[in-house]
Amino acid sequence: MLKSKNLLCVIALAVVVLVGCASSKEALLVSDIDNAVSAVGKVLGKTPEFYEINATPTLVNLFAADDKGNAINFVFEKGKLAQETSVAPAEGKSFSATGMTFSSKVFQRVQKELPDSILRAFSIIGDNPTGGVQYRVVLQSEQGGQLAVFVDPTGKILGTDVMSGLGT
Secondary structure, three states: HHHHHHHHHHHHHHHHHHHHHOOOOOOOHHHHHHHHHHHHHHOOOOOOOOEEEEEOOOEEEEEOOOOOOOOEEEEOOOOOEEOOEEEOOOOOOEEEEEOOOOOOOHHHHHHHOOOOOEEEEEEOOOOOOOOEEEEEEEEEOOOEEEEEEEEOOOOOEEEEEOOOOOOO
């Protein structure tokens, strides 16, 4: 009888652990953005201007302005910048990351409202029609459709936009 109880306890514990793992969603690496911005600043030797910064579950992409109308793409992964970068013509407005403030949990309200969606990215975009930056959380449904949810720096939902294609 004691062996049966122990076995049942082990099975119950395993089920709890597995259910907990299955229901948790990987967070977006929003808390890495400050370190990524700092690393780009060190490489460029100045306070960088950006066209876009986005945090995914695995890395942070930063598109820095080169003062020639181009964006330099930096990838910050596992606490450091990747060695390779790429340069491409840029569109939109750039912004300074100086004084940029937002909650590291900026995506949580969106995740709570749409719990069955997959978090793809948190983006800061310098192309706000009213000046400044736009913050958005990109979600994907299990069927593949994507939705951009615009939020303020605290995560308050401001609006949505259906996205076409699979890019962020």
